[in-house]
Amino acid sequence: VLRVTKPYKLASREFHPIDTIIDVSVACVSGGKVSIGGQSVVMMAGPCTVESERQLMTTAEAVREAGAVILRGGAFKPSTSPYGFRGLGEDGLKLLAKARDEFGMAVITEVMTPGDVLLVSEYADILQIGTRNMQNYFLLDEVGRTRMPVMLKRGMSATIEEWLLAAEYILSQGNPNVILCERGIRTFEKATRNTMDISAIPLTKQLSHLPIVSDPSQGTGRRDLVSPMTLASIAAGTDGLLIEVHPNPDEALKDGAQSLTISQFQELMPQVHAVATAIGRDVITE
């Protein structure tokens, strides 16, 4: 008998003391796969939103060259305003798949509704559940019925316990491949878009065996804070980073203010290696 006292059972360290490591197929690295949650820090980068073939390919090529192995990009976008850009939908997924073939990267993209899980799974290597959907339990059930890696973002007003219970929904449907993502929470502070909870990184590592990645782009909403929060996340033990990069952030249709330029991402990468090395980890880039 194993007594698990936490309300989230399958997600807890009590139930599963060893770190979960999730393998993702990535053609551009030797061995053809990257492990999320192991020794190496994994860099995921790309535009907030797929806007055009040119924008996506330019960004993918540059971030791959700089050392990212997973390409991010939204095709189905949650938009706070109904008048905001809501993404290219399936056309955006097709462009992501094209970039994957061209640059050998894996693709992470958001799925917003249970009815789209099959469609998005055809194009993506990792399904992203956005902050607004962390407690969309029918969506969690549906991704839980696949075997796809699922990156579950923390709800912007969710406690760590609520977040781990959301992970439990996916795990309890039989899908063990859950990655947590800290992306900032709502506080009284208005100087940043969200308050990035760096302490959530070591704390969820104590409470859960699941890998955790950090999103300093949504986490701060400010381009000038993305690099310092990336490095702080690595120092705190994150397993990966999800970073928004745009060839021309001032003209981005979404989240330009928090998107790094390509050269800023290139300048960040040596620092990422330096901090990872300082804490006895490495960064998987090839």
Ligand code: PEP
């Ligand atoms: C995003 O990654 O662009 C995004 C919409 O994230 P979140 O759900 O954290 O706001």
Ligand code: MN
């Ligand atoms: Mn975004």
